Amino acid sequence: MNRNLTLGFSLVGLVLAATMVGALAVPRDPLAMDIGNRVQPPGAAHFFGTDQYGRDIFSRVLAAGLPSLAVALGAVAIGLGAGGLAGALSGLHRGLADELLMRAVDAMLTFPAILFALMVVAVRGPGNLNTALAIGLVNIPVFARLTRGSVLSLREEQYVEAARALGATNGHILLRHLLPGLATPLVIQASLSVSTAVLAEAALSYLGLGVQPPDPSWGRMIGEAQSFLGRGPWMAVFPGLAIAVTVLGFNLLGDGLRDRLDPHTR
Amino acid sequence: MSYRMTAAILAATLLASLLAGCRPGPALPHADPSPVRGGTLVVAVPADPAGLDPHKAVAAATFQITRNLYETLVQVDPNGELESALALEWEVSPDGLAYTFYLRPGARFHDGRAADAAAVKASFERLLDPATGHPRRKDYAVIGELVIAGEHTLVIRLAEYSAAFLSNLAMGWAAVVPVDAADLFNQPVGSGPFRFVEWRPQQHVKLARFEEYGVDELPYLDEVVFQIIPDGAVQLRHLQAGQVDVITVLPPETADQVRSTPGLKVLSAPMNAVQLLAINNARPPFDDLRVRRALSHLVDRQAVVDGAVWGYGTVIGSHMPPVSPYYEDLTGAYEHDPARARQLLGEAGYPDGFEVTIHLPDAYELHRRAGEIIADQLRAGGIRARLEVVEWGRWLKEIYEQRQYHLTVIGHTGRLDPDPFLNRYVSKSRENYMNYDNPVYDQLIAEAAACTDLARRHQLYSLLQKTLTGDAVAVWLQAPHHVMGAAETVRGWRFFPIDVYDLSTVHKTR
Numbered sequence: 001m002n003r004n005l006t007l008g009f010s011l012v013g014l015v016l017a018a019t020m021v022g023a024l025a026v027p028r029d030p031l032a033m034d035i036g037n038r039v040q041p042p043g044a045a046h047f048f049g050t051d052q053y054g055r056d057i058f059s060r061v062l063a064a065g066l067p068s069l070a071v072a073l074g075a076v077a078i079g080l081g082a083g084g085l086a087g088a089l090s091g092l093h094r095g096l097a098d099e100l101l102m103r104a105v106d107a108m109l110t111f112p113a114i115l116f117a118l119m120v121v122a123v124r125g126p127g128n129l130n131t132a133l134a135i136g137l138v139n140i141p142v143f144a145r146l147t148r149g150s151v152l153s154l155r156e157e158q159y160v161e162a163a164r165a166l167g168a169t170n171g172h173i174l175l176r177h178l179l180p181g182l183a184t185p186l187v188i189q190a191s192l193s194v195s196t197a198v199l200a201e202a203a204l205s206y207l208g209l210g211v212q213p214p215d216p217s218w219g220r221m222i223g224e225a226q227s228f229l230g231r232g233p234w235m236a237v238f239p240g241l242a243i244a245v246t247v248l249g250f251n252l253l254g255d256g257l258r259d260r261l262d263p264h265t266r
Numbered sequence: 267m268s269y270r271m272t273a274a275i276l277a278a279t280l281l282a283s284l285l286a287g288c289r290p291g292p293a294l295p296h297a298d299p300s301p302v303r304g305g306t307l308v309v310a311v312p313a314d315p316a317g318l319d320p321h322k323a324v325a326a327a328t329f330q331i332t333r334n335l336y337e338t339l340v341q342v343d344p345n346g347e348l349e350s351a352l353a354l355e356w357e358v359s360p361d362g363l364a365y366t367f368y369l370r371p372g373a374r375f376h377d378g379r380a381a382d383a384a385a386v387k388a389s390f391e392r393l394l395d396p397a398t399g400h401p402r403r404k405d406y407a408v409i410g411e412l413v414i415a416g417e418h419t420l421v422i423r424l425a426e427y428s429a430a431f432l433s434n435l436a437m438g439w440a441a442v443v444p445v446d447a448a449d450l451f452n453q454p455v456g457s458g459p460f461r462f463v464e465w466r467p468q469q470h471v472k473l474a475r476f477e478e479y480g481v482d483e484l485p486y487l488d489e490v491v492f493q494i495i496p497d498g499a500v501q502l503r504h505l506q507a508g509q510v511d512v513i514t515v516l517p518p519e520t521a522d523q524v525r526s527t528p529g530l531k532v533l534s535a536p537m538n539a540v541q542l543l544a545i546n547n548a549r550p551p552f553d554d555l556r557v558r559r560a561l562s563h564l565v566d567r568q569a570v571v572d573g574a575v576w577g578y579g580t581v582i583g584s585h586m587p588p589v590s591p592y593y594e595d596l597t598g599a600y601e602h603d604p605a606r607a608r609q610l611l612g613e614a615g616y617p618d619g620f621e622v623t624i625h626l627p628d629a630y631e632l633h634r635r636a637g638e639i640i641a642d643q644l645r646a647g648g649i650r651a652r653l654e655v656v657e658w659g660r661w662l663k664e665i666y667e668q669r670q671y672h673l674t675v676i677g678h679t680g681r682l683d684p685d686p687f688l689n690r691y692v693s694k695s696r697e698n699y700m701n702y703d704n705p706v707y708d709q710l711i712a713e714a715a716a717c718t719d720l721a722r723r724h725q726l727y728s729l730l731q732k733t734l735t736g737d738a739v740a741v742w743l744q745a746p747h748h749v750m751g752a753a754e755t756v757r758g759w760r761f762f763p764i765d766v767y768d769l770s771t772v773h774k775t776r
Contacts, residue, residue: 031642031645032642033569033573033638033639033642035569035572035573035639036572038573052519052573052635053573053638053639053642126655208628208655212652212653212654212655213634213637213638213653213655214638214641214642214653227517227519227520228519230520230523231519231522231523
């Protein structure tokens with residue numbers, strides 16, 4: 001294993017473990033307020049300190065992991081599923097459908113990703129499901145182009161031509177002969193996309209459009225901490241660290257996987 | 267100090283207050299014995315005024331400034347009582363239909379013309395002329411006739427009785443303007459303590475002392491600059507750097523920071539406004555009085571004040587802020603008592619509570635924060651509240667107009683008369699978004715609005731507040747405070763129950 005991969009795996013493992021803890025058992029109720037104990041610095045009672053309502057930031061950072069990761073993974077699943085299918089079909093069939101699909105993808109790519117996601121959430125309303133959908137839509141063109149490109153090069157391979165000569169259907173070719181070759185770039189891209197999706201979710205929540213109060217979310221916590229930066233910087237630092245570790249972990253994992261799996265970079 | 271001397275001072279003070287009581291005169295603005303004259307005061311404001319013609323504006327940003335340029339016939343003092351302004355004295359006929367105003371002799375506009383009875387008459391005619399487009403013209407539609415009864419005497423006859431008429435004259439949009447001034451919108455001319463110097467949009471509005479103001483040798487300052495600084499954090503840095511003397515909107519969470527900075531202080535006073543958890547009284551389960559009372563027992567108001575505005579608020583018990591002369595203290599009606607709440611919920615058939623959505627307007631951090639705290643407090647009664655932050659336009663349409671909600675947190679600001687505060691609870695009112703329906707209330711408020719006997723009027727408004735609290739129509743939370751930051755050197759700043767800044771009494775120690 002290379003260094004990136006090791007570090008990426010460890011960080012993602014750490015985030016997943018913390019998220020599990022956050023989902024199952026947090027030291028304190030992440031929603032319970034204690035106005036008398038607000039904006040307390042980190043200490044033995046509250047490892048990460050308390051926020052403007054006296055809520056335990058440690059518990060909130062842990063509890064915010066699951067919705068954040070669920071939204072990010074859901075978004076990547078949407079992008080991978082819809083984009084991958086569209087890209088594969090368009091690469092296999094070529095022709096007019098391919099042209100139309102790729103121009104549509106080009107059109108989607110002209111929008112800045114976060115602006116596009118904002119538009120979707122503004123139309124459909126805030127909430128976890130809509131956030132996942134919005135970020136997922138942004139991911140579709142990424143996966144569509146990647147898949148189409150790989151399919152285009154793979155379909156010229158001799159073993160694919162051989163299968164076609166033997167009378168194999170498109171579906172059979174896709175599943176048996178192309179998918180193994182597609183898996184590598186898609187897995188790498190998925191890992192990198194999770195990290196951007198985590199960031200996008202945090203950005204939307206920061207703007208008040210993602211996770212709704214009082215539920216904890218890393219982006220929201222930073223947004224709320226903004227008025228208290230002078231008085232309680234820990235309110236922003238710890239959720240910020242959580243985002244940084246998660247994003248770094250998935251990025252390193254993606255890079256490490258590429259180094260290991262992609263024959264061209266070896 | 268000897269006993270005799272103390273007694274003498276006491277007697278003199280008493281005599282002075284007796285004399286002052288003979289006629290409504292400008293009250294001594296503050297206790298500071300030797301105000302320093304001269305100097306420039308820089309006040310940071312977040313936005314440009316929407317023009318400086320008081321007859322063509324609705325924005326507070328306009329009236330905060332125009333109060334210093336123009337005069338109204340009467341004005342409100344910090345306690346909500348009316349005092350003299352351009353009119354030194356006034357008389358009301360026994361039937362309440364004729365008001366005689368005795369104007370200040372020698373009062374002049376900044377361009378030198380006399381601010382006499384003819385000028386005031388012309389100003390009110392301009393206000394009432396539909397061509398002027400005065401946004402609140404209907405508030406003055408009761409004016410039947412304007413009669414010049416002398417150079418400095420004006421009689422206003424009303425077409426019908428209006429309890430709020432006199433206090434409406436104290437609002438900034440009833441200011442007296444010289445009608446033939448060319449461009450009041452950009453080049454205001456009034457009879458107030460300061461005259462207009464210049465307005466550079468997005469930079470500043472500059473005023474200078476009007477030497478011929480002629481009231482108690484006011485104002486003290488030579489010059490006032492309203493500097494436009496949109497961002498709150500930038501305002502604060504300007505204050506800390508000594509580049510501005512006053513910032514008018516200080517987020518309460520930064521007040522401690524200002525107070526602990528040497529040379530700076532925090533100015534604050536309760537606003538003429540109420541914040542409430544509004545309840546849709548027509549929607550189950552809130553059509554049941556016991557459930558509404560349970561809500562009142564579940565909400566810890568002081569915790570809301572501490573948590574949402576860092577203590578810069580005053581707890582209330584009905585739909586009236588403590589600054590109103592009509593305020594009735596009902597804060598003890600529903601103690602914070604979750605056990606009692608659970609009992610009431612049990613009696614109403616909800617021993618395990620229920621689920622509900624609280625809608626919060628996204629434009630107001632104050633209400634969003636209060637909503638979060640209340641949602642947490644309701645859990646003690648088993649009420650699981652989901653919060654939904656809605657865009658302001660949607661809030662106005664779906665909640666305020668269409669009444670599609672269960673609970674929401676919002677604030678209402680008041681006028682000087684208590685009627686606008688309380689008439690939204692009339693069953694047929696378009697503003698009655700809480701769907702309160704009580705024929706007794708409707709009858710009492712109609713009687714109060716038509717009542718010419720001041721004592722009886724007080725009694726009725728007190729009864730109305732008690733009725734609302736008894737029916738637990740809403741959970742009234744607090745009267746939030748104005749919170750401002752100022753340099754230690756700034757003295758004589760006063761807060762009013764309407765949104766104006768009166769700088770005539772302000773001075774700087776150096």
